[in-house]
Amino acid sequence: xxxxxxxxxxxxxxxxxxxxxxxxxxxxxxxxxxxxxxxxxxxxxxxxxxxxxxxxxxxxxxxxxxxxxxxxxxxxxxxxxxxxxxxxxxxxxxxxxxxxxxxxxxxxxxxxxxx
Amino acid sequence: xxxxxxxxxxxxxxxxxxxxxxxxxxxxxxxxxxxxxxxxxxxxxxxxxxxxxxxxxxxxxxxxxxxxxxxxxxxxxxxxxxxxxxxxxxxxxxxxxxxxxxxxxxxxxxxxxxxxxxxxxxxxxxxxxxxxxxxxxxxxxxxxxxxxxxxxxxxxxxxxxxxxxxxxxxxxxxxxxxxxxxxxxxxxxxxxxxxxxxxxxxxxxxxxxxxxxxxxxxxxxxxxxxxxxxxxxxx
Numbered sequence: 001x002x003x004x005x006x007x008x009x010x011x012x013x014x015x016x017x018x019x020x021x022x023x024x025x026x027x028x029x030x031x032x033x034x035x036x037x038x039x040x041x042x043x044x045x046x047x048x049x050x051x052x053x054x055x056x057x058x059x060x061x062x063x064x065x066x067x068x069x070x071x072x073x074x075x076x077x078x079x080x081x082x083x084x085x086x087x088x089x090x091x092x093x094x095x096x097x098x099x100x101x102x103x104x105x106x107x108x109x110x111x112x113x114x115x
Numbered sequence: 116x117x118x119x120x121x122x123x124x125x126x127x128x129x130x131x132x133x134x135x136x137x138x139x140x141x142x143x144x145x146x147x148x149x150x151x152x153x154x155x156x157x158x159x160x161x162x163x164x165x166x167x168x169x170x171x172x173x174x175x176x177x178x179x180x181x182x183x184x185x186x187x188x189x190x191x192x193x194x195x196x197x198x199x200x201x202x203x204x205x206x207x208x209x210x211x212x213x214x215x216x217x218x219x220x221x222x223x224x225x226x227x228x229x230x231x232x233x234x235x236x237x238x239x240x241x242x243x244x245x246x247x248x249x250x251x252x253x254x255x256x257x258x259x260x261x262x263x264x265x266x267x268x269x270x271x272x273x274x275x276x277x278x279x280x281x282x283x284x285x286x287x288x289x290x291x292x293x294x295x296x297x298x299x300x301x302x303x304x305x306x307x308x309x310x311x312x313x314x315x316x317x318x319x320x321x322x323x324x325x326x327x328x329x330x331x332x333x334x335x336x337x338x339x340x341x342x343x344x345x346x347x348x349x350x
Contacts, residue, residue, distance in 0.1 A: 010231055018224045022217060029213050032349055036193040036208060047182050054350050061345040065338055072223050072334040074327075082144040086154050093165050100169045104176025111177070 017071040024060050031056060153328045157335045160297075164339050167290050168346055178280045190278035192348045198265050212348050215258045216340065222251025223337040230330045233323025238312060241326060245309040248333065252302040259295045263288075287347060294343050297336050304329050 005013075035046065035053055070076040075083050137148060144151065181191040193208040200211070225247040232240030266287075270277045276284040308329050317323045 007231065007235065011228070014224055014227045014231070018220060021220045025213065025216050025220070028345075028349055029209055032193070032209060036191075043182060047180075050182075057345055057349040061341050061349075064341045068223070068334055068338045068341070072227055072337070073331055078146065079144045082146055082151070082154070085144075086158060089158050090161070093162075093169075096165070096169055097172065100173040101176055104173035107173070107177035108179070 013071060017067050020067055021064055024064055028057060028060050147324060149328055150324065150331070153331050157331065160335065161339075164290075164293070164342070167286075167293065168342060171286050171290060171346055174282050174286065175280075178282070181279070186279070187281075188279045190276070190280065190283050192350075195266070195278050195283075196262075196348055198262075200261055209348060211258065211262065212344065215255055215262075216344055218251055218255045218258065219337050219340050222248050222255070223334055225251060226330045226333045230323075230326050233317070233326040236318070236323065238315070238318055241312050241317075241323060242309060245305060245312065245326070249302055249305045249309065252298055252305065252333075256295055256298050256302065259291060259298075263291075290343055291347070294336070294339055297339070301329075301333050301336050304332065 031053060035041065035049060041049065075086065137143060146154075175189050178187055178189045179185040181188050181194075196212055197206045197208040198211065199205070199207045199214075225244045229241050229244035229248060232244060266276075266284075271284045271287070273285040273288055275281045308325055311317065311325070312323075317325060
């Protein structure tokens with residue numbers, strides 16, 4: 001359990017994180033629906049605003065992952081070496097994501113060139 | 116003389132193992148063996164899911180975007196996921212998956228509450244919160260079954276679908292299916308742990324660390340859903 005804080009305080013923290021996760025999810029859904037229909041955007045405006053919207057989704061999802069890992073999975077209260085040994089392997093994924101996304105774009109170009 | 120020394124050593128070792136210290140006589144990173152191994156299992160599982168989601172990204176980038184209007188364009192999630200139970204054919208994009216996401220978040224919260232009651236050795240409290248965690252998991256898997264059934268009725272198969280790129284259906288069934296299997300396994304483990312709490316196994320053991328370990332797995336399933344939700348329903 002979280003060291004140095006009372007039982008009541010740790011319960012409060014859990015419900016606060018629950019509230020944060022619910023609000024962030026609600027913001028994501030509202031942003032997606034506003035972009036899709038509520039704002040009545042033209043097709044050009046929808047295409048133009050899709051990239052910043054996707055960046056927003058990625059940032060908000062990372063925020064949710066941070067709260068789940070730090071509070072729910074209790075990583076915030078563990079020793080630093082444990083946190084580092086758990087988090088460090090994920091650094092490998094950064095390049096995998098970039099490399100395979102480029103690869104995918106390249107497949108599309110090959111398809112377009114060779115039909 | 117030698118006998119007493121051997122006996123003393125045996126007693127010393129027995130005392131160490133009951134304290135659950137690792138063979139070095141001290142716990143690495145102040146985590147028990149089981150808890151640390153659960154973390155390392157979750158890292159390996161993260162790489163499995165990351166492999167699936169990166170494959171999803173690569174295959175998706177290899178298709179024209181939804182707005183291109185081409186026959187093999189990647190489908191727009193707002194068009195695909197627009198059905199909700201009890202609303203007939205009303206088009207309600209993303210509403211049902213929002214409900215599923217909230218269910219999983221709430222079941223994560225009830226799991227944390229079970230862990231907290233476990234640290235206070237409150238057997239009734241652990242049982243209460245574990246029960247609601249299991250209910251949350253069942254509601255989630257049930258919702259996923261409904262969504263799959265609906266999409267299969269719409270004509271989505273692993274080899275084709277009426278929305279666009281054929282690979283979309285294959286990846287959807289693979290990744291949400293793999294996640295759903297994880298949730299199902301989690302429900303079964305939670306049920307076993309609830310039963311063991313009920314019969315007093317952890318009470319006798321003197322600690323409720325097992326709740327913490329299955330809790331880590333359950334939160335991991337929630338964590339994966341954040342990214343499955345992002346990849347399929349938002350981006």
